Amino acid sequence: MALRPKVLFVVTSHDQLGNTGRKTGWYLPEGAHPHEVLAPYADIIWASPKGGITPLDPMSDQVDDDDLLTRNFLLKKESWRSSEKLANFLGRADEFEAVFYVGGWGPMFDLATDSGSHQLINEFYAAEKIVSSVCHGPGALAKVKLPSGKYFLDGEPVTGYSNVEEGMAGVVEVMPFSLEDALQTASGGHYKKATEPLGVNVVVARGGKLINGQNPASAGPTAEAILASLKQSGKI
Known part of the structure; x- marks a missing residue:
């Protein structure tokens, strides 16, 4: 029997929303929906910069009544409650088929500039594995820059939480940088967004090796795109 592929889920270790005094972290549905899509087919390992228990954004565990998938995921309290240190996975890209960066405001404060995370992305890219994320x-x-000095995203279509969506959430002044603007710069003007704010939008590039979703509604569809890429490449 063939071994199940492994997917590395990376979440933030950061729990403070700027200087607002509010708690933040990773956004539960953006981890729950992709997990439930991929877990039947792949082993999922959780990592974060600091390792250990990771911070959930307090808003995100107030699960909507109709989001039974996230509610069940929250109640299971399985492996996602803790994580291994991200640094432990450096040099191990060959063990995995994909890395997936879960959203939430936290990543803007730690993973955006974490040198270990940047190295990890470079290693997954060099090994021709899927690099993916949402929101x-x-x-x-x-x-992230490649050894050549070019941006990892240079010339590739990409998406992420838009400036309009950030404004709707009321946190523009709190963010350390504009995600939309940074993605636009890194990609060389290839940032893509949904027609309407908070609309589902998944962007697949590099022949299925670069997959990103725009916002919470895009989390499940992003995982479906990852799954489709794994199936197409014969990994599942």
Whole structure:
């Protein structure tokens, strides 16, 4: 029997929303929906910059009544409750088929500039593995540069939480940088967004090796795109 593929889910270790005094972290549905899509087919390992228990954004565990998938995921309290240190996975890209950066505001404050995360992305890229993210997860990709000095995203279509969506959430002044603007710069003007704010939008590039979703509604569809790419490449 063939071994199940492994997917590395990376979440933030950061729990403070700027200087507002509000708690933040990773956004539960953006981890729950992709997990439930991929878990029947792949082993999922959780990582974060600091390792250990990771911070959930307090708003995100107030699960909508109709989001039974996230509610069940929250109640299971399985492996996602803790994580391994991201640094432990450096040099191990060959063990995995994909890395997925979960959203939430936290990644904008730590993963965006984390040197270990940047190295991890470079290693997955060099090994021709899937690099993916959703919502603010693309913040982890926006500043990454390849050994050549070019941006990792250079010339590639990409998406992530838009300026309009950030404004609707009332946190524009709190963010360390504009995600949309950073993705636009890194990609060389290839940032893509949904026709309407908060609309589903998944952007697939590099022949299925670069997959990103714009916002919470795009989390499940992003995972479906990852699954489709794994199936197409014969990994599942």
